[in-house]
Structure formats: C-alpha cells, structure tokens
Amino acid sequence: MEFEVTPGWLAFYPNPSKPKFVMPAGAVDAHCHVFGPGAQFPYAPERKYTPCDASKEQLFALRDHLGFSRNVIVQATCHGKDNRALVDALLSSNGMARGVVTLSSDVTEAELQQLHEAGVRGVRFNFVKRLVDFTPKEELLKVAQKIAPLGWHVVVYFEAQDLPELWDFFTELPTTVVVDHMGRPDVSKPVDGEEFNLFVRLMQEHPNIWSKLSCPERLSKTGPAALNGEQHAYQDVVPFARRLMQEFPDRVLFGTDWPHPNLKDHMPDDGLLVDYVVQIAPTADEQQALLVDNPMRLYWPEELRSE
Ligand SMILES: O=C(O)c1cc(C(=O)O)oc(=O)c1
Secondary structure (H helix, E strand, O other), X not given: OOOOOOOOOOOOOOOOOOOOOOOOOOOEEEEEOOEOOOOOOXXXXXXXXXXXXXXXXXXXXXXXXXXXXXXXXXXOHHHOOOOHHHHHHHHOOOOOEEEEEOOOOOOOHHHHHHHHHHOEEEEEEEOOOOOOOOOOHHHHHHHHHHHHHHOOEEEEEOOHHHHHHHHHHHHHOOOOEEEHHHHOOOOOOOOOOHHHHHHHHHHHHOOOEEEEOOOHHHHOOOOOOOOOOOOOOOOOOHHHHHHHHHHOOOOEXXXXXXXXXXXXXXXXXXXXXHHHXXXXXXXXXXXXXXXXXXXXXXXXXXXXHOO
C-alpha cells in the first residue's frame, strides 16, 4: 500500500553526529519506535498521522552509531493495535530489543504468549487526545489484568493537565507503571510548582511508578535545540529531569524517541540528544542507573539473575 505522509511531516535527522558522551557499556535506548515500512506493515486506518517510514534496519544502525546496545521499541499510535512491525523488529534483533505493544481487551492467552516469546514486556495506554480515540478505562483495566500475570508493565502517555483526572486509574493498576516523557510537564511552569509537584507526589506515594526522562525536544520551549554541536540543549527541561533523576534514581529510564513523531519545529540531531543525558545525569553512578541498570531490571531481568 502507498501512503502519503502528513503535510509538514519532519523526517528524522539524516546523519546524526557521534555523541561526545560515551555511554556505559550495555546502554539501553528505552523509548524508540519503528514506522512500517508502510508497504510491508500498513499504517492503521484509525491513525491520526501518517509518518515517513522508519525501519528496523535504520533503528539498529542508529543504535550502533550512537553507542547503545539495546532498544525498547514502543508501539506508535500510527500502527494502532497492529503490532506486526514491532514484533518483526524484535524478532530481527537477536534478543537485543524488547517491546511494548498496544492491545485490545479481547486478546487471547495464546496471543499474549506469542508476544512474550517475541520479547514483548509491556502494554501502552495512550491518553493524548491528538493521538488516539478514547478507550474506556474498564477496557484498559481488563488489558492490565490480563498482562499482569506475565510480569509485564503498563506504559502510560498523558499530558500534565490530565493527571488529576487519571490519578485514580493509574494508582489502581496492578503492575509496574512507566510514564512516558515525565508526564509531559509544561516546563514554563516552576519545577517545584503545583503541576510538577503533583507528578513527583505520584511517584513518591507509589513505588511501582517509573518515569522516562525522555523527549526534551518535545517539552522544551526555549531550547537551544540539539543541533549544530549544541552541548547544552533544552536547558529549560533539564531541572525537571534532574529532579526525577535525583529523587528516584532507581525508577528512571531514558530513550531517544527516534524517529520523533509529530515534531513541528525542528528535528534533533540524535547524537546531541545522547549528549543531553550528561546534563540530567552528570555522575557515572546516575548514568549507569539510567541507561543500564534500570532498563535491564525492567526488560531483561533474567540476564541479571543469571550473573
Ligand atoms: O508526542 C507524540 O506525538 C508522540 C507520539 C507517539 C505515538 O504516536 O506513538 O509516541 C510518542 O512517544 C510521542
């Protein structure tokens, strides 16, 4: 099938720089996507955008170029509940990728088992209105109850202003819960203000809730962008990520978010996005926790146990 990309779509950065920051051995890019290719894995009819293709080969080449060892591939909304592109990427990764899928509540035990064997370890619930149609919470809870016995977790994507309404649902989930992109704070508000304090309280009161410190390129209002060698990119986002890194060193993850769907303003140089990590995790211990130990505990626990 031929697809035409959404008008104004920005393609991922063509020749990312080599990061100056050399990541610890075994670093995991804990949030990235594959798109299609549409000719092989068609985009979902209910999608809200049509991206440019971003294949598993391109993802794995980027992984190697940036110095990551592993990927966590997260189902992108443009593929709806059709996880075939993601599963295909997992199966081609030699065990170096795990996945987070989107499911409907009528998924069967056999389907779950097959996804588990392919390397899926989580399910994603999306509450960002520009990306998905509404799904009733009872449906989502059904999915959560089905995946809990497999030891999977739930990844949630929402915007900060919706947290009060979603609080009870999130805190009732029977699994580990991983929040995408720090719950999308408005970074023009104070880092110790009411809005971000509520998110910090969510994590303080619920030790099963984790956060990705990802997507400064989405959250930043003042930049500077990760372009042209910039080593101090997205300074307005740094205090937010730094606060979570310091308060919850065992429950934070980082991912590139490649290929960066729906950015309107600029496309970051992924090499410089890796350099951004030094600003939010300046010590070797923090880098090891954020990039290796935490994601390994969540996605490859069996490797830690066998050591
Ligand atoms: O903010 C976004 O537009 C966005 C979209 C998706 C998706 O379409 O799955 O995933 C993300 O992590 C971020």
